[in-house]
Amino acid sequence: MPIDPALVAFDRRVGKAPRMARGAVERRQNALAFDQRIFETLAFSGPLVATAEHTIDVPGFVPVRFRIYYPGTAVPTAPVPAFLSFFGGGFQIGGIDYPTYDASYRHRAADSGVAIVAVDYALAPEQRYPTQVEQGYAVLQWIVRNAASVSLDGARLGIGGLSSGGNIAAAVTLLNRDRAAHPLRIQVLEVPSTDLTMRSLDLSTARALKVPGFLLRYFLGTLARDYLPRCSSAREASPLLAASLAALPPTRILTAELDPLRGDGEKFAAALRAAGVDASCVRYLGLTHGSSLNIPVSGSTRRWHADVVAALRSLRV
Amino acid sequence: MPGGAHLDPEITRWMTRARELGATMPDLGSSDILAWRRAERELSDAVAVEFVAEPTAGCRVDDVVAGSVRMRRYRPFSVDDRLPTQLFLHGGGFAFGSADEVVNDRIIRQRAIDTGVQFFSLDYRLAPEHRFPAALDDAVVAFGWLLDHADELGIDIDRVGVGGVSAGGGIAAGLTLRLRDLALPGPRHQLLEVPAVTMTPSGSSLDLYARGFGLEDLDLLRELYLGDGASDGAVSELYASPVDHPDLSGLPRTLVMTAQFDPLRDAGELFASRLAAAGTDAAAVRGIGQVHGSSALTARVAGARRWQVVAANELRSRLAAVPSPQVPLDAVPLSARVVS
Numbered sequence: 001m002p003i004d005p006a007l008v009a010f011d012r013r014v015g016k017a018p019r020m021a022r023g024a025v026e027r028r029q030n031a032l033a034f035d036q037r038i039f040e041t042l043a044f045s046g047p048l049v050a051t052a053e054h055t056i057d058v059p060g061f062v063p064v065r066f067r068i069y070y071p072g073t074a075v076p077t078a079p080v081p082a083f084l085s086f087f088g089g090g091f092q093i094g095g096i097d098y099p100t101y102d103a104s105y106r107h108r109a110a111d112s113g114v115a116i117v118a119v120d121y122a123l124a125p126e127q128r129y130p131t132q133v134e135q136g137y138a139v140l141q142w143i144v145r146n147a148a149s150v151s152l153d154g155a156r157l158g159i160g161g162l163s164s165g166g167n168i169a170a171a172v173t174l175l176n177r178d179r180a181a182h183p184l185r186i187q188v189l190e191v192p193s194t195d196l197t198m199r200s201l202d203l204s205t206a207r208a209l210k211v212p213g214f215l216l217r218y219f220l221g222t223l224a225r226d227y228l229p230r231c232s233s234a235r236e237a238s239p240l241l242a243a244s245l246a247a248l249p250p251t252r253i254l255t256a257e258l259d260p261l262r263g264d265g266e267k268f269a270a271a272l273r274a275a276g277v278d279a280s281c282v283r284y285l286g287l288t289h290g291s292s293l294n295i296p297v298s299g300s301t302r303r304w305h306a307d308v309v310a311a312l313r314s315l316r317v
Numbered sequence: 318m319p320g321g322a323h324l325d326p327e328i329t330r331w332m333t334r335a336r337e338l339g340a341t342m343p344d345l346g347s348s349d350i351l352a353w354r355r356a357e358r359e360l361s362d363a364v365a366v367e368f369v370a371e372p373t374a375g376c377r378v379d380d381v382v383a384g385s386v387r388m389r390r391y392r393p394f395s396v397d398d399r400l401p402t403q404l405f406l407h408g409g410g411f412a413f414g415s416a417d418e419v420v421n422d423r424i425i426r427q428r429a430i431d432t433g434v435q436f437f438s439l440d441y442r443l444a445p446e447h448r449f450p451a452a453l454d455d456a457v458v459a460f461g462w463l464l465d466h467a468d469e470l471g472i473d474i475d476r477v478g479v480g481g482v483s484a485g486g487g488i489a490a491g492l493t494l495r496l497r498d499l500a501l502p503g504p505r506h507q508l509l510e511v512p513a514v515t516m517t518p519s520g521s522s523l524d525l526y527a528r529g530f531g532l533e534d535l536d537l538l539r540e541l542y543l544g545d546g547a548s549d550g551a552v553s554e555l556y557a558s559p560v561d562h563p564d565l566s567g568l569p570r571t572l573v574m575t576a577q578f579d580p581l582r583d584a585g586e587l588f589a590s591r592l593a594a595a596g597t598d599a600a601a602v603r604g605i606g607q608v609h610g611s612s613a614l615t616a617r618v619a620g621a622r623r624w625q626v627v628a629a630n631e632l633r634s635r636l637a638a639v640p641s642p643q644v645p646l647d648a649v650p651l652s653a654r655v656v657s
Contacts, residue, residue, distance in 0.1 A: 001590045001601060252623060255605070266605045270323030273606065273619070280623035281605035283577075285586060286593075299570070299635075300600045306630040 003208070003258055004286035006298030014041045024092055024125060024226075031093040039099035044296050046106030050075045052150060056142050062122050064135035067096050068150060069109040069116040081156035081315035082115045082143055083108075084172070086136060088163030088191070088290060090220075091124040091227040100293055107295060107305070112312035115152055117143060121168060125226040129237045132227075136172035137179070144182050156315045158186040158249075160308075163261065163290060164223070166192025170239035170268070177247055187251040188311045190304075191261050191289050194268040195241060196224040196234040202263030209258055209288070216260050240268050245275035252311045253281035254304060259289035282307065324578065325606045327617040332531055332608075335364050350412070350445060357413045365419035370615040370622075372423050375430040381437070381470070383462035386455045388437040389416040391429040392471070399467075400435040401476035401637040403508070404460055406485030406492075407438060408610075411452065411513075411542040414484075416440045420613050427615075428625070432632040435472065437463060441488065444541040450552040452484075456492040457501075464502055478506035478569070478636045483581075483609065484538075486512025490559040490588070493568060495552075506636040507571040508628060511609050512585050514560045516543060520583020530578045532609035560588045565595035572600055572631045574624065576607035602627060 014037055018030040039045075050070040057063050070076060085108075087094045087101050096102065096118040105116045119139050121132040140159070147154030161169035166189040173187050194200065198221050203213035224234055235241045253269045255262035262283060269281035284292070284300050291297070292304040339345055344356035376393045392400070407414045407421045414421070416438040425436050441455040460479070467474045481489035486509040496503035516539050527533065543557065555562050573589040575582045585601065592599035604612060604624050612624040 001586060001593070004600070005593065250619065253605075257603075267323075269605055273325050274323070276326075278619040280620040282623060282627060283603040283605055285589065285601040285603060298600075299598060302634070303572075303600070303602070303627070303630065306634055307627060310626045310630055 001257060001285040003288060004291075004298050004300055007286075007288065007291050010041070010294065010297045014038050024123070028093050028123070031089065032098060035098045035100050038294065039103065042100070042103075042294055042296065044103060044294075045099075046103035047110045048073055049106050049109050054142070056138060058135050058138040061131045061134045062127060064122070064138060065096075065120040066139050067118045067120070068152070069105045069118065070151070071109045071113045071115060076151050079148065079151050079153040080113065080115050081158070082117050082147070082152040083158040083160065083188075083312055083315065084117045084119060084136065084140060084143070084169070086119055086121065086161030086165030086168045088161065088165045089123075090223040091132070091164045092223065093123065094165075095123075096120045104293055104295060108309060108312060111305070111309045114158070114312040114315050117152075128229045129227055129232060130171075132168050133171040133175060136168055137175050140172060140176060140182060141180065144180075155183065157182065157184055158188065158312065158315050159184050160188030160190070161192065162190040162293070164193055164227070166190060166265075167194060167196070167237070167239065170194060171237065173248060174239055174242055184249040185315055186311055187249050188308055189251065189253045189265060189268070190292060190308070191256055191259055192253065192265050192268065193220075193261055194239045194264040196228065196238045197241070198224065200240060200263045200267045201260040203260055205258055205260045205262065209260075220260070240264065240271060245272050245277060248272065248275070248277045250278040251280075252307070253279065254292070254307060255281060255283045256287040256289055256291065257283055257285045258287065261289060323606060324608065325611070325618055325620055327614065328606070328608055328611045331364065331368050331611065331614055331617065334367065335360065338363055354413055354443070357409075358415070358418065361414075362419040365423065365613070368614040368617050369420050369423045370427070372427040373430055376426055378426065383459055383466075386459050386462075387416075387440045388459060389422075389440070390470075391425050391436040391438070393429045393433050393435065395433060398471055399473040400433065400471055401478070401632075402435045402437065402463065402470075402472045403478045403480050403632070403636065404456070404463060404489075404504070405436050405438045406441065406456060406479070406481035406488045408481070408483030408485050408511075409443070410538040411444045411484045412538060413443065424613050424615070424625070428629060428632070431625075431629040432637060434632050434637050445544070448544045449542050449554065449557050452488050453491050453495060453552065453556055456488055457495060460492060460496065460504070461501065475505070476636055477504055478508065478632070479504040480508035480510070481512065482510045482612075484513050486510055487514050487557065487559065490514050491556040494559055494562055495556050497567060503569065505569050507569055508574070508631055508636075509571065509585070509588075510574045510612060510628065511576050511579055511581055512573065512588070513581055514588045515558045515584045516554065517558065518581055518584050520587065522582040523580045526578045526580045526582070526608075530580070530608045531611070532580055535580065560584055560591060565592050565597060568592060568595075568597040568599075570598040570635055572602070572635070574612070574628065575601060575603045576609055576611065577603055577605050578607065579609040581609065
């Protein structure tokens, strides 16, 4: 399908994205300013919900901050299920204070009745793999151990992420399986990057995006290179290429038609099914990478939100 | 597998099971269409009992007869008198299937419970005894009858949709167009699942998944449905190929759900694109790893359960949600506005 006309109209209202800056710091400043503009165009701040912030140590790595978004305006008296969420941004930009992420967390918490634990993992290239994965795992450990004290139910936990955050979420899920095996009941991966060797990209989408395929691969490859430490191979940080995908939690994947990373998400779904995991994948036609974040823009972005919320709600039964 | 297809292992198991069972049923493919149909039904039910999850409780089921057509009604328990309602058309290649099949019964029953939508599952006439436009005519009669009897059937006439699977999706889309062209009241919403929206399927999916993906012999079905083309022409065959209808504007909000490994996939997605290009609020989603008939395999296939979640979300948010007023406020004369 052609790109969703509502997205085109919205992008026109937001205006041009800033040019890609050379340095990571400047790139982040630009991204945050652009996100602010998207947020103001959306005029969609998300419902007021109770939040709580924590920063914890991660042995051997830099500390990590996370924010709990509760479903209601007050911290609940009875524990609620929790869902660890990892934002996207090519491992280099993004954060839980970006207004569109903040708004989407609020919506998801309020609409699902599940607390969102938004993990503010460290960004590349200053911090590289496996820092982000260890930070995510540390937050999971902390939630399991301290659940009762923050009104969360440590027996009803889920995990998920978007784009690069989907990669980190899937890596944390694998790490957890091989370490403490805390019971994660669901994994939700949105336009995830699962193969940092860039061999799973679906470059047939390049034409629709009006970008040459080699350029897409090159650009995404630089993001992976900046994320990976000099000595480590891309394989290690690619959930799709893990030695085993058995015994992972039920997984729901969402891909966008006009996104080369749809190849990553759809191959991961097939690999999980082949390993006996209860996994499914739906491709949303007419959407682009990350367009789903702006919930009210179109019928399809709302459907996407409803799909994620249905997955979160499954934690409540 | 052709086309580099990664089929869900449980879908492969389902196709194997259907093949094994089918091998014991000599009437499949019989020249006696009634015998063939009985065998298809027996096969469908035997497989459904294993692969389609048993519905939970929470809905009342009865049959209603509307003149020449019969519908099975699924009314979810509700405190409301008037419920959002969908006229549902089952699949079966225009020549097979019925509202009573186990697969249709289980899926629609669960959907009613999950969404709070009331369903009328139509037992339309089948080809080749009743060729096009018999099924479409039945749908037109049924839809009008539901609106005419909305009070006694507990139907909210502002929230009536149509839906269908496979051949039923094609009939549903044809129905919506037909009603619009006859200037009759039409549905507010369409949910078309792996729909057969064209009599001349096109796109790469047609060749890629023509064999080994559970939907074959499309030419035969076309022949059964349309015959030798010598229909009396009273109803244009465009209504059997909604994708080719020259005017797709002014149609209700539509979601098309397609399966990755379905020969009908590209035509279904093309239909959604054309609807959107004509200004209709239409979108499509594709079930990755799914084949033409797999969306019902809720007992075994994660992708089928997910499919049902997406379908239920759609009905809840776009059919059952409280409708906006029929007439925009600024179209009402100022003096008629009630100021509270």
